[in-house]
Amino acid sequence: MDKQLNRRTFLSAGATLAGGLMLPAAHAAGSKERLRIGMIGTGMRGQVLLRELVRRDDVEVAALCDIEPIMLGxxxxxxEKAGKPRPQTFGEDRDPHAYRRxxxxxxxxxxxxxxxxxLHAKMAIDAMQAKVAVGCEVVAGVTLQDHWDVLNTQRKTGTPYMLLENVCYRRDVLAVLQMVRAGLFGELVHLQGGYQHDLRAVKLNGGDPRQAVGGGVEFGxxxxxxxxxRTDHSVQRNGELYPSHGIGPCAMYTNINRGNCFTRINAFASKARGLHDYIVKQPGGASHPNAKAKFKLGDIVTTTLSCENGETILLQHDTSLPRPYSLGFxxxxxxxxxxxLNHSIHIEGVSKPHQWEDFKAYQDKFEHPLWRAHAEKAAGAGHGGMDFFVIHAFIEALKAQAPMPIDIYDAITWSAITPLSEQSxxxxxxxxxxxxFTDGKWRTRKPIFGFDGRY
Known part of the structure; x- marks a missing residue:
């Protein structure tokens, strides 16, 4: 990039570069125009994704499964409110294997x-063995063996599998992907991300179906x-329990599994204080039985990864202390x-020396084709529109019988950070x-995420 470019010329050139990165979609001869989709798990997260499914004309929500009657209802x-036909339902008998039926x-x-x-790994394996394509919420598995089992099943069956990591579709994250591919940052050296979200009132509540957040200190x-x-994982485990929000975009920027790979990993955990302190500070909390609970998960877990091409990536998991939400990219x-965090950017030769610029002008100029095409459809969708895009990607890829943009290798590589961090x-x-996990295929696989203007 010519360091003599002034800011106006630079941004104009950036818009041209950004728009020029879109490649045509690949279609298979047997593509389908309308899909029958089922859902296993209709809790709060499931209902957010269900909203995106029922407003699509190319999807029939054919079946729902949940062993919690309130959530299924x-x-x-x-x-019904969306005016769609009633799907078949499974799980009213509370049979944990109802999803198999x-x-x-x-x-x-x-x-x-x-x-x-x-439950993710076993359910995904059963679905793939039944030749039903899988869109799996994060994470792909819990143990390292879970991840190998999911991967080996997908390889054996050939059934499509996509990890539904919505942050890869965040508006600024996709704009930065355009900037990375246009070479604005030069050669990448270091990246950071994480899951930094105060979940104390999510992990501990009053057990009331009318109030999922706060209202008490119950769990289990x-x-x-x-x-x-979820809270039981904080009691029993110590590691980077939720890596994909942070690592997903970083892996896309650095072409992990597509010309690059992770080589080494380590993790450090702080002491665990936050959940206990939250309990004892609530009314009656000091005398509540859960005040004696022992939490294994460190309040701050820091994981570092090295890459074959020389980059380093730092992740932080921070869910048990008071803080505003941030993914820390x-x-x-x-x-x-x-x-x-500060919505800022600095480009040498364009920005004033040693000063930040506001990111908004860059984001507008480097808007990803997906957001240019579908911003209106995404308006009102969960997580600032990201949930529209992640469901859209799964459905469009499945209809076209095209490769999943976040495929089995991405899913397993990102999610396996958890058991590896626990081991470290x-x-x-x-x-x-x-x-x-690619058996060396990372050397020849090509980047696809974000190149297609439809998904």
């Missing part, structure tokens, strides 16, 4: 899995929604950097080799 009401009998093209983390059997299952190269911490913060 809410999902059915959502479908759905896979066997509902004649589905695809299924959305939006259940607790520990007496909790409701995520407090019923930083993309830094030989010609400048972007940071999402348990072994005294040891640095470990990162497995090559």
């Amino acid at each position: 809410r999902a059915l009401a959502q479908v 759905m896979l066997d009998t509902a004649k589905l093209d695809g299924v959305i899995i939006a259940t607790p983390w520990e 059997a007496k909790g409701w929604s995520e407090a019923k299952w 930083r993309v830094q190269g030989t010609d400048g950097l972007w940071m999402d 911490i348990a072994q005294g913060f040891q640095t470990l080799d990162f497995p090559d």
